[in-house]
Amino acid sequence: MIDRRDDSDIEIERRFVPKAKDINEDIAWAQINKDVLRSMERPRPMYWVIFAASLALFGFGVFCEVYQYQTGLGVADLNNPQVWGLYIATFIFWIGMSHSGTLLSAILHIMHADWRKPIYRFAEAMTTFSLMTAGLFVLVHLGRVWQFYYVVAYPNERWTWPNFNSPLVWDATAIGTYLTSSIVFLYFGMIPDLAICRDTATGFRRKFYWFLSLGWQGTDRQWANFRVAYLTIACFLIPLAVSVHSIVATDFAVSQQPGWHITSFPPYFVAGALYSGCAAIITLFIILRYVFRFEEYMTMPILDKTCRLTFAIAMVWTYLNLIEYASVWYGNDVYAKETLIYRATGLYAPYWWAMNFLGSVVPFMLAFKSMRNNLTIMMVVSLLLNMGMWLERFMIISPTFAHGYYPWTWTSGWWPSWVQWGIVLGSFGWFSMLFMLFCKIFPTVSMYEVKEMVYHRSEARKARNL
Amino acid sequence: MSKVHTMALFNDFEEAGNALQELKDSNLAGFRMQDVTIKSPIEHPELSALLGPRPVYVQLFTLFGAVFGAITGFTLIASAQANFLLQIRGGRPVVPIPPNMVLTYELFILCGVLMTALGCFIGWKLPGNRSPLYNERVSEDKIAILVKADSAAITAINAIFTRHRSLEIMGEYD
Amino acid sequence: MSLSNLIKNWSSLRVKRPYQDQYKNADYKWGMVIDLDSCTGCNACTTACYAENNLPVVGKESFSKGQAMHWLRIERYWGEGTELAQFPDHGAQFLPMMCQQCESAPCEVVCPVGATHHTPDGLNSQVYNRCIGSRYCSANCPYKVRYFNWWQYPERAWPNPLEKQLNPDVTVRSKGVMEKCTFCVQRLTAAKNQARTDGRRVADGEVTTACAQACPTSAITFGNMADSQSQVAKIWARQQVELASDKQDKKDEGLRGYRIFEELRTYPSVLYLERVRNSDA
Amino acid sequence: MSGSNTIDRRDFLRVLGISGAAATLAGCGNTAIESGVEKVQSYVQPEDFVVPGVGVYYASTCAQCGSGCGVMGRVREGRILKLEGNTHSVISGGKICALGQAAVQVHYNPDRLTTPLMREGGELKPTTWDKAMATLTARLGGESTLKGAQIAFLTGEVSGHQKALIGNFLDSFNSTHHVVYDALSTATGQAASKAVLGAAQPLLQIDKATLILSFGNDFLGAGVSPVHMAAQYARFRKAPRGTLIQIEPRMTLTGANADRWYALKPGTEGVFALGLAHALLEHGQFAKTVPAPIVAALKEYDKETVSGITGVHADAIPHVAGMLMEHTPSLVLSGPSAEGQVNGAQNAAAILLLNVILGNAGKTLQGQASHPFPQLIASAGSYAALTQLNNSMASGQCQALLIAGSNPIFSAPGFLPFAKSMEKVPFKVALVTQVDETAAQCDLVLPLHSPLEAFGSHVSSYQPRGVEIGIQQPLMEGLYPDTRAFGDIVLDLLRQREPKNYKAFPDYYAYLKLAITKARPVFKSKLSDDDFWEDALRSGVLQLDAAPTALKTNASVVVVSKPEKHVIDVRYPFYFVPSVRADLRDGRHANLPWLQESPDSLTTIVWDSWVEIHPSTAAEMQIREGDILEVQSASGSVRAKAYLFPGLQPDTVSMPLGQGHTAYGRYANGMGVNPFKILNPLFDAQTGELATHATRVVIKKTGEHELMVKDEGATNLQQGRKLVATVAADQAELAKETSHVVE
Amino acid sequence: MKFYINATLAFAMLLCTAVVLAEPFVSGGAIGSQTDDGYNALGPVVVQPIEFPHNTHAGTMGINCMYCHTYARRSAVSGIPRLDKCMGCHNLIESVKDKPRIKQLFAYWEKKEAIPWLKVHDLPDFVRFNHERHIQRFYFKDGRPVREVCGYCHGDVASMTTARRVKALSMGWCISCHQKDHQESATNLKTSNGPNDCWQCHK
Known part of the structure; x- marks a missing residue:
């Protein structure tokens, strides 16, 4: 099965396929299992550093939230026009983050881009956890969290229903759907790998994986059903992901605020979401590669492809961003135009310019191969891109509130309190804590798909060589 | 005639394919091609093809789930709105179409996804339908062929397996 | 049955509001007129x-953070454009x-x-105990007249015995709840109940809001616009402002x-009368 | 109220009680239905009209300022909840101002004094009424040998039978030292008015005027009877619409409502008025109204000279004069900014002269109707009276001082050593609802009923139509067991001093009832005494129709001196204008949270003091809003945040009065600063009254900066939005509008 | 194959059943719709300062509820009878004057002190319930017997000593009645239901 190649083969290949390979197709399948399973056993010490830091951040976030819960939202220094502050900005950020997993696993799956295979699993996990984080912000920003169940449509004694007209209810439904579907998708794609874990684990872990792998034995019938179901769910997930972020966009586009009431918001949001998601993938790629010693699977050519994809999406985002400015600038809505000018010149100008710089100029670093091959640079760039994307969300919320229709409530200065910052940081802690736990418990690289990748590539090479 | 299982483990996919082909052509008494199952670490469509048509019904579930989700979604929402005590809102009609479409769409997808997963589980006959013979090396890099046949045919089948360089043959010995 | 209800009443469930003469056959549609030429900005209202309305006094610190709770605020502008005159x-x-x-x-x-x-009276209600405090309403209000309980005011705004002044007809709002002007709905409800007991409609002038009642210059007029003989209805009619229209087609000059x-297109129920200034003076 | 069950009103309130009716503070979080936790309202023997759950309205009179507005109190379950205007009252006309609304917070104030305080070992300590009254009686009771100037009674504006009672009390000591001090007194203006128009406080027929020219008179804000004036103003603005022109150094609320507002240098109002007089007298029809010497002296007041002195554009003078000629009848008013100057009386006289020239007397200006009980009318306070008292105290002459409703330690200017002089008085008694700066210096502090708990009567010094006596009655049972009515305390003392005259009155209620019923013939009532009293309580007012009297004008008293420019002291380059907030006044209402949180009408600032400075001046000095400035006069300095205010003469800075309390409860203490303390010892040349607006200051940046606490956002302009649309008067057809002013 | 078809059919039937079951919820909270006599468990016992025997007054004596709770027809609250009302009768009834409860009553009267009754039917603070409107509508206009009208919410008081809360008094319970078609009066067959505007009951 596993062909052993002689040097001449490699020589030929070097001539015809001058590019570096996504993966070494000579790798033994058993080695794949071993490498991946090892990551779940003994990661580098950095793992524990990251985990401890996340736990600490999360703890601080919980403290802030409890304080806010007890005292009232006043501790967040929110006020009449600035009703949402960082909470909703960060909410959009996390929702956006969730889109990368769908992009990598579903879209690329349908497009048969097999280089996604070693990295899609953690991207999908990212989707799930960032959705869970985003969901937290919906709760955190509520004045009366303890009554949040009023939003849920369930038959009740009071004969009341939520307001189905409200984009927030759409949000809740869409996020709920997305979270459910992406958990199903993540879990579904992981079943063959869980069977591998089951087959190697011992003790209570064996029981755990035995339970989760649902008796997977890799039979032909299982594979056939699996393929169809996986593809079908992938097909559902793509429009779902698009709908989720466009619904988040309608939170704003449907409303009256000048600067929000823009038709291009939904695609703009979707592009921004993919953008920040891809940037986050680069970050996590580099971290996982180091922490779990995945150099063999998370290879530089895959990073290169991810970076090129990110660059393309960055350009789409830049275009849509400019379109938004242009349509406001040339439109007849004086209020919206005023808001735009305010963003560029007012209180928030530094952040606005930073956002444009980070979002549209910094990605050009990705256009250079030499940059793409440097892990340190890529790490910094991806973090910058994410910061830019976070600023984008902040720029949607705060300047608009600060400069709405009603001049009397224009704010001359507003800065979030430490409680808000604490909760925002706590959300990052919560996310990375969950993510790190996931990586420890579940195989972060899809073993069976890497095998497929290796198999198909070597088959293709054989075909070429013949 | 009692039926028993036997399973052979192969290192090479081609050999496994050959074994299957031979099994198919053998016309052994007490053996049917439907009773052959391949167990492999990755999917092998070309090997599965040898087993003959094994239809997958997952998409029927998907269709049903999606249509059901869309219809009940809209109906539930619209009738909830129509019966809600507070009907007049922000100058919109009581049953507004665009917002309901958004929710209908979400329910369409949700039910579709869930029904697909459910359909797949039903297709797997899971949980609780595990075949008796399994080798853990299948999840690594080996391929296994499981056959259920009359005990009389087993020897012949095992012979075919051995001929195709199977690494190991497991069987039920009862 | 809800489904049959849905099908039977489909066309009525699809009516878009507001439409002309929406309140023609209604008993009440509360409305207001504020004459800006009479308003002196004295803060009585x-x-x-x-x-x-049991509004909490938030104190200096909260006020400085923009967390004031005045349902009715008096704004003061120094000009209409963007430049301050000498x-x-x-x-x-x-x-x-x-x-x-x-x-x-x-x-x-x-x-x-x-x-x-x-x-049904054409008021924009706020049900405090249903509110979960998402503040979306405030974000979407172009007038920014919705106020949020950032703190637990019942515990801090009314030290004993100030709480004895609280109006028992109005809830004291706890933290995390949005609130806003209700057109003094507690007064309206009391008047409507009285009128129903007497088997009649609330008469014009029988009930008014606290602000209109206090206003020393009577700049605020409040009443039932469904009653064409009421002061408010007459003023709206005289000013040729149509409730359900977003572009007023005024036939007369000088209104x-x-x-x-x-x-x-929010179709407000408050009509303002332009401030008048003698430009020769 | 019939048969043997007759209980009088106080008993009725007691029986009504507030038994168990805890005010709800639970908020809307509690959804549980808990049985048997709360007590339920129950009565012993209520009046038939008392229905639980239904508010009952009682008439009374507002005691928040001297206007004497009739109010209605909404009482439910024995608690006073809210005050409304009393439609029976001519003064309030059924309306009420912010101050009046806040009266319930005087009553329910958490910092109210609930027990008597006595000074023991240099400190005020709670004591019992028995001890307090024993001390009081020992000093001022029947045995007291104090006489004449040895005893003084310092009050704020007080009227009605309380005033009469104070008079009687002092009479028993052969003293006439009822000192009335009002930091915002208009004594200078009244003196000028008396001289020129023949009446200290003429009736202003604002609604009859077609043009009002006001020199800093804030009749809509902190003037006399603002509620009544506002109603008049509303009628003045209806078709045919009157025009209001305001001339003042710092925009007042009235100025903010003017059709045309002119900024002029403080103290030059008289010059401007004379300039107008000069312009008017050039037209023949006015020539005969003033004596020839004045006409001649006015020759020097040509528009260029006037413009040079006042800082107003020269064209304004013929323009305003033209308006005055065009619009008759008109009304010319002078206000505190013109009067509070060293030449204040002269300024006021010059301004009022315009009324004489224009013949407004008898049309828009009339004399008040003659009052049948002049002894009940509020006496105007003056600074001169306070100085006299101060001297008497400082010289050791004054042996006993009673204080009620006045807080000179806070509101007297800093150069007057009132606190120090007070130390020399061996026995100082304050009668207050809440301890203030002055009460804190007294030896005995007696807790009073709030005006919503006590009986009383009010007779305003400004009676807009006929005669109105406002009856104040308790709206609820006393909140605290240990407070007493002002009248009761004074009456207690009087009973000891003159037992034979006052033995018949068990309390102030009986005294007041008898006094009112005795006046029945004057009001030509055919009711029995009891019914007359009941009727008075029910309507809250006693009214008598009486025609306004004629004014006797005298133009010759106006002194026309040579027009002169102010000499500017370079050390103090800015004029200092203390502004009066309509709600805080001289600071006596700073303890009311509603008023503290009510944004100042013009700046929208709350809970604070500030320094107003013109934007152009600020730009020159590079001052931004919120910069902490030190305002220094020759007499002292205060620090406050800068606020850029366009309604200001650019050489002027202005600060609001009323803040800067140090001992007036949690809502007042530490809020802002007290500009009274930097006023210079300058006095009006004619009356000797304090020239409040004559101080000059220098402002210094301290380099500190703080956020301004205000309602206004980042802009104070409408930014092109149609928020407050303005239409030219000739474009609007007011006559065709449905009138909706409640007449 | 048969398995799949069966499974599909079974699942479809399951879903359809779910829809049918969900339908009444959609048409209006079936959980909360208690009928007149749906809630009969006696509520919590409230210890009152005087254990007032409703059974004697309303039951044995047959006194109209509104004789004592006289405010019910003209105010939002029905009110506790004023003390002098109790005295009005008990002053004249010599036979029970030395019973302990009556002695308590006299003690309060002599002190001129209100009896600190505890609330039995205590609604949350954000709810306004109007007795007047209900009494006017069902007692005066419909002419229904007073014990039925009051008893609808307060239960059969004539059988209690101190009153106890026997009905849910929850929002769903209120609505279940407001949604009913009530005949306008004894003679008029036209029906109408109670107001269902939030602000009618919530403040």
Whole structure:
């Protein structure tokens, strides 16, 4: 099965396929299992550093939230026009983050881009956890969290229903759907790998994986059903992901605020979401590669492809961003135009310019191969891109509130309190804590798909060589 | 005639394919091609093809789930709105179409996804339908062929397996 | 059965509001007129509102953070454009601004739990105990007249015995709840109940809001617009402002009535009369 | 109220009680239905009209300022909830101002004094009424040997039978030292008015005027009877619409409502008025109204000279004069900014002269109707009276001082050593609802009923139509067991001093009832005494129709001196204008949270003091809003945040009065600063009254900066939005509008 | 194959059943719709200062509820009878004057002190319930017997000593009645239901 190649083969290949390979197709399948399973056993010490830091951040976030819960939202220094502050900005950020997993696993799956295979699993996990984080912000920003169940449509004694007209209810439904579907998708794609874990684990872990792998034995019938179901769910997930972020966009586009009431918001949001998601993938790629010693699977050519994809999406985002400015600038809505000018010149100008710089100029670093091959640079760039994307969300919320229709409530200065910052940081802690736990418990690289990748590539090479 | 299982483990996919082909052509008494199952670490469509048509019904579930989700979604929402005590809102009609479409769409997808997963589980006959013979090396890099046949045919089948360089043959010995 | 109800009443469930003569056969449609030429900016109305509606005094620190809780605020402008003149030669411009009770209220659409809805009397309600505090209504209000309970005011705004002044007809709002001008709904409900017991409709002038009642210059007129003989209905008619229209087709010259941000199609129930200044003076 | 069950009103309130009716503070979080936790309202023997759950309205009179507005109190379950205007009252006309609304917070104030305080070992300590009254009686009771100037009674504006009672009390000591001090007194203006128009406080028929020219008169804000004036103003603005022109150094609320507002240098109002007089007298029809010497002296007041002195554009003078000629009848008013100057009386006289020239007397200006009980009318306070008292105290002459409703330690200017002089008085008693700066310096502090708990009567010094006596009655049972009515305390003392005259009155209620019923013939009532009293309580007012009297004008008293420019002291380059907030006044209402949180009408600032400075001046000095400035006069300095205010003469800075309390409860203490303390010892040349607006200051940046606490956002302009639309008067057809002013 | 078809059919039937079951919820909270006599468990016992025997007054004596709770027809609250009302009768009834409860009553009267009754039917603070409107509508206009009208919410008081809360008094319970078609009066067959505007009951 596993062909052993002689040097001449490699020589030929070097001539015809001058590019570096996504993966070494000579790798033994058993080695794949071993490498991946090892990551779940003994990661580098950095793992524990990251985990401890996340736990600490999360703890601080919980403290802030409890304080806010007890005292009232006043501790967040929110006020009449600035009703949402960082909470909703960060909410959009996390929702956006969730889109990368769908992009990598579903879209690329349908497009048969097999280089996604070693990295899609953690991207999908990212989707799930960032959705869970985003969901937290919906709760955190509520004045009366303890009554949040009023939003849920369930038959009740009071004969009341939520307001189905409200984009927030759409949000809740869409996020709920997305979270459910992406958990199903993540879990579904992981079943063959869980069977591998089951087959190697011992003790209570064996029981755990035995339970989760649902008796997977890799039979032909299982594979056939699996393929169809996986593809079908992938097909559902793509429009779902698009709908989720466009619904988040309608939170704003449907409303009256000048600067929000823009038709291009939904695609703009979707592009921004993919953008920040891809940037986050680069970050996590580099971290996982180091922490779990995945150099063999998370290879530089895959990073290169991810970076090129990110660059393309960055350009789409830049275009849509400019379109938004242009349509406001040339439109007849004086209020919206005023808001735009305010963003560029007012209180928030530094952040606005930073956002444009980070979002549209910094990605050009990705256009250079030499940059793409440097892990340190890529790490910094991806973090910058994410910061830019976070600023984008902040720029949607705060300047608009600060400069709405009603001049009397224009704010001359507003800065979030430490409680808000604490909760925002706590959300990052919560996310990375969950993510790190996931990586420890579940195989972060899809073993069976890497095998497929290796198999198909070597088959293709054989075909070429013949 | 009692039926028993036997399973052979192969290192090479081609050999496994050959074994299957031979099994198919053998016309052994007490053996049917439907009773052959391949167990492999990755999917092998070309090997599965040898087993003959094994239809997958997952998409029927998907269709049903999606249509059901869309219809009940809209109906539930619209009738909830129509019966809600507070009907007049922000100058919109009581049953507004665009917002309901958004929710209908979400329910369409949700039910579709869930029904697909459910359909797949039903297709797997899971949980609780595990075949008796399994080798853990299948999840690594080996391929296994499981056959259920009359005990009389087993020897012949095992012979075919051995001929195709199977690494190991497991069987039920009862 | 809900399904049969849905099918049977489909066309009525699809009616878009507001439409002309929507309140023609209704008993009540509360409306208001504020004559900006009479308003002197004296704050009597705002204080009356505090007294009537149990508004908490938030204190210096909260106020400085923009967390004031005045349902009715008096705005003071120094000019209409964007440049400040050397002197305000024609005085200041005062604007009493409270919930405009929009017929097509942006806040109502977005509340996820339906805590704010449109009452049959044409009021934009706020049901405190249903509110979960998402503040979406406030974000979507072009007038920014919704106020949020950032703190647990019942514990801090009324030290004993100040709480004895609280109006028992109005809830004291706890933290995390949105609130806003209600057109003094407790007064309206009491008057409507009385009228129903007597088997009649509330007469014009029988009930008024606390602000209108206090206003020393009577700049605020409040009443039932469904009653064509009421003061408010007459003024709206005289000013040729149509409730369900976003562009007023005025036949006569010299009319002062206008609604703020009418172009946003919120259809407010508060009619403002332009401030008059003698330009020769 | 019939048969043997007759209980009088106080008993009725007691029986009504607030038994168990805890005010709800639970908020809207509690959804549980808990049985048997709360007590339920129950009565022993209520009046038939008392229905639980239904508010009952009682008439009374507002005691928040001297206007004497009739109010209605809404009482439910024995608690007073809210005050409304009393439609029976001519003064309030059924309306009420912010101050009046806040009266319930005087009553329910958490910092109210609930027990008597006595000074023991240099400190005020709670004591019992028995001890307090024993001390009081020992000093001022029947045995007291104090006489004449040895005893003084310092009050704020007080009227009605309380005033009469104070008079009687002092009479028993052969003393006439009822000192009335009002930091915002208009004594200078009244003196000028008396001289020129023949009446200290003429009736202003604002609604009859077609043009009002006001020199800093804030009749809509902190003037006399603002509620009544506002109603008049509303009628003045209806068709045919009157025009209001305001001339003042710092925009007042009235100025903010003017059709045309002119900024002029403080103290030059008289010059401007004379300039107008000069312009008017050039027209023949006015020539005969003033004596020839004045006409001649006015020759020097040509528009260029006037413009040079006042800082107003030269064209304004013929323009305003033209307006005055065009619009008759008109009304010319002088206000505190013109009067509070070293030449204040002269300024006021010059301004009022315009009324004489224009013939407004008898049309828009009339004399008040003659009052049948002049002894009940509020006496105007003056600074001169306070100085006299101060001297008497400082010289050791004054042996006993009673203080009620006045807080000179806070509101007297800093150069007057009132606190120090007070130390020399061996026995100082304060009668207050809440301890203030002055009460804190007294030896005995007696807790009073709030005006909503006590009986009383009010007779305003400004009677807009006929005669109105406002009856004040308790709206609820006393909140605290240990407070007493002002009248009761004074009456207690009087009973000891003159037992034979006052033995018949068990309390002030009986005294007041008898006094009112005795006046029945004057009001030509055919009711029995009891019914007359009941009727008075029910309507809250006693009214008598009486025609306004004629004014006797005298133009010759106006002194026309040579027009002169102010000499500017370079050390103090800015004029200092203390402004009066309509709600806080002289600071006596700073303890009311509603008023503290009610944004100042013109700046929208709350809970604070500030320094107003013109934007152009600020730009020159590079001052931004919120910069902490030190305002220094020759007499002292205060620090406050800068606020850029366009309604200001650019050489002027202005600060609001009323803040800067140090001992007036949690809502007042530490809020802002007290500009009274930097006023210079300058006095009006004619009356000797304090020239409040004559101080000059220098402002210094301290380099500190703080956020301004205000309602206004980042802009104070409408930014092109149609928020407050303005239409030219000739474009609007007011006559065709449905009138909706409640007449 | 048969398995799949069966499974599909079974699942479809399951879903359809779910829809049918969900339908009444959609048409209006079936959980909360208690009928007149749906809630009969006696509520919590409230210890009152005087254990007032409703059974004697309303039951044995047959006194109209509104004789004592006289405010019910003209105010939002029905009110506790004023003390002098109790005295009005008990002053004249010599036979029970030395019973302990009556002695308590006299003690309060002599002190001129209100009896600190505890609330039995205590609604949350954000609810306004109007007795007047209900009494006017069902007692005066419909002419229904007073014990039925009051008893609808308060239960059969004539059988209690101190009153106890026997009905849910929850929002769903209120609505279940407001949604009913009530005949306008004894003679008029036209029906109408109670107001269902939030602000009618919530403040």
